[in-house]
Amino acid sequence: MNPSVYPVAIFFAAIFTNNILLTNYLGMCSFLSVSREIKTSLGLGAAVIFVMAVTSALNWIVYEYILIPLDLTYLRYIVFIIVIAAFVQIVEMIIERVSETLYAALGIFLPLITVNCAILGASLFMVIRQYNFLSSFMYGFGSGIGWSIAILAMAGIRQKLKNAKIPRGLEGAGITLIITGMMALAFIGFTGMIKIS
């Protein structure tokens, strides 16, 4: 593939063929608990897109310029987590200070996603797959969008489910997991459209 279109391919692959939630099953906890309403899912989705894109880029810089030169790549788990946590915290503070509207729409979801494993997952994948800076950013950005699409779809389905008769033992997380599985199967249909390593 032409290297210049590579980041764009990664972007789309992260949304469809390699959706972080539906193919890697990452970020399930907030996905299960917040997917009850479309409006809140939208807020959380936006927060995930933003945080994933920026932390992937930040962690790439930290990895490339601190961990690799010092030969400390095995510390990436700890370092990535610290960077993500600090970033999320500071962004929350800033948003709360500068814009009430933005805080109401996005800020209150930030603490929820500090510990979202999809975000750490995105940073780790970019390392494993040896992306460059732009690709990492695009990968984080795309994964965020992919995650948001999945949670939005789920919220839509769950709003319909409110009126459905569900066997008692399956209510809540049970039926949500089954539906997630079906959505994942549907996403397999995208396989082969874009190939990334």
Place this chain on the structure above:
Amino acid sequence: MFPVTTLLISVGAITAVSTFLAILMVIADATIANYGEVKIKINDDKELTVDGGRPLLSTLMGEGIFIPSACGGRGSCGLCKVKVTSGAGQYLPTELPWISEEERAENIRLSCQVKVKNDLEIWIPEELFYVKEFKAKVARIRDLTHDIKEITLKLVEPPEIQYKAGQFIQLQIPEYELTEEPVYRAYSMSSCPCKRDTVELEIRYVPNGISTTYIHKYLKEGDDVIFNGPYGEFYLRNTERDIVFIAGGSGMAPIKSILLDMAEKGINRKAMYFFGARSKRDLFLVEEMHEIEKKLPNFRFIPALSAPLPEDNWEGETGLITDVVDKYLESGDNVEAYLCGSPGMIDACVKVLTANGVPEELIYYDKFG
């Protein structure tokens, strides 16, 4: 590379990254998240100066003002409502499920979600100034009837409570078989407010009820309990009018408290107390009521049974409580009424009272719904 050097480098690198971020956070906390001193004006009267940056609920608690809250500020109980007329900004998505249209128009907010960032103007009911959280020990549990227990609580911290006879508290039921998180239920105090260090409750068993099952089946003497209060508008008004009390079942509790208070203070207004029960086994504290009749010559206790059993040998009033009230009440013009019990009983009694000329605004009640 020599292992020790590796060790030093890795420790050094982690430390450096963490230190850098920690310094960044400290700076952010001191600048971005520092809202400085903020003034909270309460009821256009009191003014508090507090450090900004924390939720309103905990900020007020820090100042000794206790807003009812059952979830500890997680935004999942909807109890911590406070009217905020200026400074709170717009509603957060976490508040909206709890706030009705009318409440929105009145600027009612969830105080655990509103952050104190700038000067606020808030309105809270006067009596909340006296509301506190109490730790207490169960001193005694006694059966009043087959389904009503009297619980005596000895206060531990703070050691005394100040309230108006007729008010209620919110008792915390810890998590157990029937509930995954602590719940709060309202119970009227039945003891005399003059006894500052104890609180008595009369609690009727509700089949499968979360709180009453706990109290009737699990609570033991010596147990620790937590409650907060006092709350409520159900207390004796200071007038010269004749008084009609009507209660059924555990509705006895607040009225007993009011009567004990009247006896203690020598308030000898003309008063009638109608107490409705099915049969004799649902009747309780009759002796205590007759004791009060001796202390207050103008007071009369009138128990009525709706379905007395043959073995009851009942010679008192029979029939529905509404009919008995109707029979005794000559004119409602100079009467104020205090009712306590199930919503159905209260609605029926309000009808009878107003039909007899008792002004509707002088009928006070607590619905135990």
